[in-house]
Each structure stands twice: as C-alpha cells, then as structure tokens.
Amino acid sequence: MIALRLERPMTSPEAPEWSGAVWIGQIDVAELPDPSAGDTVALSDSVGYSRARLLVRRSRAVLGFVELDVTDLPEIGGSVSLDDLLVALAKLPDVPAAVEPLILPTVTVIICTRDRAEQLRGALTSVLAIDYPSFDVVVVDNAGATTETRDLVETEFGDPRVRLVSEPLAGLSRARNTGLLEATGDIVAYTDDDVVVDRHWLRSLVTGFARNEDVTCVTGLVPSGELRTAVQRFFDDRVSWSANLVAREFRLATPPADLPMFPFSVGEYGTGANFALRRDTAIELGGFDTAFGVGTRTGGGEDLDIFTRVLFAGGALVVEPSALVWHRHRADLGALRHQAIGYGTGLGAWLTKVALNPTMMKVAISRAPLAVKRLVSKGGGSLESGDAMSSVPALPVATVSASELSGDVDWAKAVSKVGWIELWSVTKGPWRYLRQRWDGTGLIDPATRHAAARAAARRAA
Structure with a gap:
C-alpha cells in the first residue's frame, strides 16, 4: 500500500x-x-x-x-x-525551529546569469513561488552574447516583481554589485541560475538575521538536487556546503574552539549559491571585489572574500541550514575539471589578497602551518570551494571512491586527478589576481556608495 x-x-x-x-x-x-x-x-x-x-x-x-x-x-x-x-x-537529532521575526524585512533576490536561459527558467520559477510577503527580483544579465536572457524574462516572466538589468562587463562580482545597487529591499539575497530554491528560503534567511543585531550575512544549506551521474556524486561527497546542518554564529571576536584556523575556515561558511547580506552594510563594505569571480582571470573567490570581509569588519555571519537551495552539480568530467580550475585559481587569488592585507595577514600567519597542511592534503581529490583552510571536512573523503562510482579504472584515474588540477590551479591565482588589480578592479567606489545610500534614504522616507 x-x-x-x-x-x-x-x-x-x-x-x-x-x-x-x-x-x-x-x-x-x-x-x-x-x-x-x-x-x-x-x-x-x-x-x-x-x-x-x-x-x-x-x-x-x-x-x-x-x-x-x-x-x-x-x-x-x-x-x-x-x-x-x-x-x-x-536516529536523527531533534532540531528546534528558529523564531521568525515579528516584522519581516523587505528582500531583493538577485540572480546573476550569462547565456543560460534554460537553467534560469527553473531558478526564476522557483523564486517566484516563494512564500514571503514582500520581495522583488533583480535578474542581472552579465555580458550576454545573445538576447536569450532578455527574451526569456520579457516573454515568460511578466511578473511585476521581476526586473532585468544589464552588466556589460564580464565578471560575477561586477554582476553582483550591479544587482546590489539596483536592490530596493532591506536584505539582498543572492542565488545562482542553476538552482531551485525552497519556498521557505527567504523566511529562513531573515530568521538568521533576527538571531542578533550584529548579523550582517546569512548563508544556507545547498544540497545536491541531482545525483544522476558518478561525477555528481564524487563532487557531492567532497564539499561541505551541501551538508552544513548545524546553525552557527561566527564572530571575529569570539573564535570557535573547534576551528583553530578561524576566520579562514571558509568551507564552514557556505557558498555563493545561497547567501544574503544587509543591503546598507554591503554597500558600506564596498560590495564585491571585482578582481574575483567567474568571468574574470581569477575564476572564483568572490564569496570567500565577502564572507571574510564581513567578519573582519566586525559583523556576524550566521549559517542557517533551514535556508535551503537545491543545486545541480556538474554532470560530466570535463565540467568537473573546469570547475576545479576555477575553484583553485579563485582560492589562490583570494589567499594572495589575504597575504597583501596587513590586518588579515597578521591573523593568517598564526594559522599558516595548519593551512599549508590542509592545502597539500587536497591533492588526494578533495574538491571544495575555499576548504583549503578549513580545519575539518564536512563529509568523509572516502565516502564513495572513484572506482566504486564507475567500475572503470581509466575513468577512476581521471577523476582522482581532479584534486591535483585544483591544487595546481591555486598556484596560478596570485599572478591572475595581480593582473586583475593592474586592470583597475576593486570595490564599489565611494561616490557610488554615497549615491546609493542617499537613494535608499529617499526611498525609506
């Protein structure tokens, strides 16, 4: 029955x-x-x-x-x-529900995309089905080579809550900054175009902000929404953000005892597919560093950078597992290799920025021995955005071996090389970061920040 x-x-x-x-x-x-x-x-x-x-x-x-x-x-x-x-x-633990705030803030959801209309369709459909009383959506078309994104939004999504804006310069950080400056909500919630968001996503994110007045950033759980191929399972077993099941609050002033490399334990914080910031605070921080992100030489690292800058600025970062976004992992070996290169290069670029920042570097030096040990251990095949400086893996590295996944020795050897590809890519990060800096990349300039703050004040009045 x-x-x-x-x-x-x-x-x-x-x-x-x-x-x-x-x-x-x-x-x-x-x-x-x-x-x-x-x-x-x-x-x-x-x-x-x-x-x-x-x-x-x-x-x-x-x-x-x-x-x-x-x-x-x-x-x-x-x-x-x-x-x-x-x-x-x-056998599962009982988890108490977090208390939802009495007054729900307005939220702007920002989806950055580039020539992936088919995936955007699913993501945007799920966002518009969210159970939340006051939110709008900004879709940022980042240096699109075609009109497919605009065509999709204009023909299939006539919802007045959806706005399409264009960012002609390639780079995920630039696109995220464009969305930030266009946002009208008190909270800006970021997700990607290859996801399906849970209908309670925004309620759970704002619950994270309600945990304390100093909370600047909230991240959520990003489980795999598809394990159709061996590559997807291999990837899923090696990332922590698909299994961050414990709600936590992080502050620079109170280092957690179980994370000796804090605040550089970035694998513990979440990922760029699911996080939110207070809009005003994000603008004060200068938004996202345009030296990082897909579409630039560095290929990634923008989420690592914003999470650590939030902490060094004195804000709290909350991990709220009930804020749920389902993610579609790369399905084939070629896409996995490409992702490993982006993760590795972005990590190396971000570590270079840390090394060049006196305040961060002073903290990092005391963590350096453990950080190097963890970084070298990635050669065994651990693929995780930013986990090179995380003290504990969230999932066992040997949960599913490459040979068990495929039964094909040649394929198994190819997959085992992915971790080494990522590690080698880390070494390219410093040079690529410096090239990006030479090109004039950085944070949102002060004049634009002030203009955005004045515009927000006028809207509030």
Whole structure:
C-alpha cells in the first residue's frame, strides 16, 4: 500500500547514466502517516535510481539526511519501505525551529546569469513561488552574447516583481554589485541560475538575521538536487556546503574552539549559491571585489572574500541550514575539471589578497602551518570551494571512491586527478589576481556608495 508519494525538488533533463544513481527528495516528519504493515513510500520519476536520499524536515527546520535502497514495484515504480524510513528517522537529532521575526524585512533576490536561459527558467520559477510577503527580483544579465536572457524574462516572466538589468562587463562580482545597487529591499539575497530554491528560503534567511543585531550575512544549506551521474556524486561527497546542518554564529571576536584556523575556515561558511547580506552594510563594505569571480582571470573567490570581509569588519555571519537551495552539480568530467580550475585559481587569488592585507595577514600567519597542511592534503581529490583552510571536512573523503562510482579504472584515474588540477590551479591565482588589480578592479567606489545610500534614504522616507 502506498502510504505517501514524494516528488523531486529538482527535475532532471536526462535519465540516470550510472547504476548507483541516487534519487533526491525531501520529507516533512509532520506529514508522515500512521504506518501499516508493508506500507511503501512511492518516489515519482524514479526510473533508473538504486538509492534514495531524503532531506528530513520538521516544518522549516532541517533534521538531516537519510539514504535508503530503492525497490522497483509493479504499478508503483520506485519506492522505499516506510518501516525502513521510520527506523532511519528515529536516529536523527531533534532540531528546534528558529523564531521568525515579528516584522519581516523587505528582500531583493538577485540572480546573476550569462547565456543560460534554460537553467534560469527553473531558478526564476522557483523564486517566484516563494512564500514571503514582500520581495522583488533583480535578474542581472552579465555580458550576454545573445538576447536569450532578455527574451526569456520579457516573454515568460511578466511578473511585476521581476526586473532585468544589464552588466556589460564580464565578471560575477561586477554582476553582483550591479544587482546590489539596483536592490530596493532591506536584505539582498543572492542565488545562482542553476538552482531551485525552497519556498521557505527567504523566511529562513531573515530568521538568521533576527538571531542578533550584529548579523550582517546569512548563508544556507545547498544540497545536491541531482545525483544522476558518478561525477555528481564524487563532487557531492567532497564539499561541505551541501551538508552544513548545524546553525552557527561566527564572530571575529569570539573564535570557535573547534576551528583553530578561524576566520579562514571558509568551507564552514557556505557558498555563493545561497547567501544574503544587509543591503546598507554591503554597500558600506564596498560590495564585491571585482578582481574575483567567474568571468574574470581569477575564476572564483568572490564569496570567500565577502564572507571574510564581513567578519573582519566586525559583523556576524550566521549559517542557517533551514535556508535551503537545491543545486545541480556538474554532470560530466570535463565540467568537473573546469570547475576545479576555477575553484583553485579563485582560492589562490583570494589567499594572495589575504597575504597583501596587513590586518588579515597578521591573523593568517598564526594559522599558516595548519593551512599549508590542509592545502597539500587536497591533492588526494578533495574538491571544495575555499576548504583549503578549513580545519575539518564536512563529509568523509572516502565516502564513495572513484572506482566504486564507475567500475572503470581509466575513468577512476581521471577523476582522482581532479584534486591535483585544483591544487595546481591555486598556484596560478596570485599572478591572475595581480593582473586583475593592474586592470583597475576593486570595490564599489565611494561616490557610488554615497549615491546609493542617499537613494535608499529617499526611498525609506
């Protein structure tokens, strides 16, 4: 008997390519039916999947993940045993729900994109379905080579909450700054075009800001929305931002005892696909450093930079796992290599900026021995944005080996080289960062900051 049918939060354009493919879904324990003998939980669109990973929630609170075997039943299709599910759920900790603020601030959601209309369609559709009373959306078309982004927004998204703006100079930081200066909300929430956001995403982000008055930045959980290929699983097992399940508050003045390399434990903070800033504070900080980001020589690092600058400026950074964004990982080996190069180069560039900043460098020197040890250990295949200076990996490196994923020795060797590609790319970061600086990159200039602050004051009046 079917006790419950679960849907996927993110659909896949193609069928699974791998015998170990994992069906991704979520379940709210408050919606579980009373069990009967032999009950099953049906999984929609589950052909070709051998395992199921379920994110478990109680209302908005995230309790954790469970993985179960998928059974293919006649007339039902893929399913998991309700009894097995209940046993797995009983092992998860109870997580109290955070208290939502009485007055919800206005929010501007910013999506930066470049010639990826098909992916943008899914992301924007999910954003407009968010349960939140007061938000608007700024889509930043960053140096698009075609009109496909504009065509999509104008023809399919006539919602008055959506505005399209153009940033002609390539670079994710430039695009994010353009969105910041166009934002009208008290909070600016950033996400990417290859995601599906949870309908409670904004409520959970603003709950993070309500934890304390000094909270400047809130990040959320970014689990994989698709594990259709071996490459996606390999990547997923090696990043921490897909498994940051514990709500935390970080402040420079109170270093956490379990992170000896703090505040450079950037793998603990989250990723650029899911974070929010107070708009006024973000403008005061100068926004994003245009020496970093996809579309520049450095290829990344802009999220690492803004997170650490928030802390060094005296603000608090909150990790709020209930702020949920599903992410589509790169599906093939070529895309994984390209991503590794961007992560490595961006990390090397960001470390160069840290080294050239006297205040940051003074703190970094005391952490240097552990940082180098962790960086060298990445050669074994750990692919993670900014985790070269993180003290603890969030997921076991050997959870799924390359050979287990594919059964193909040549493919396994190719995947094992990805970590070394990333490590080698770190060495390119310093030169590329300095070239970006030579080109005049940096933060939003003071005159533009003042103009934006005056405009915000006029809107508030």
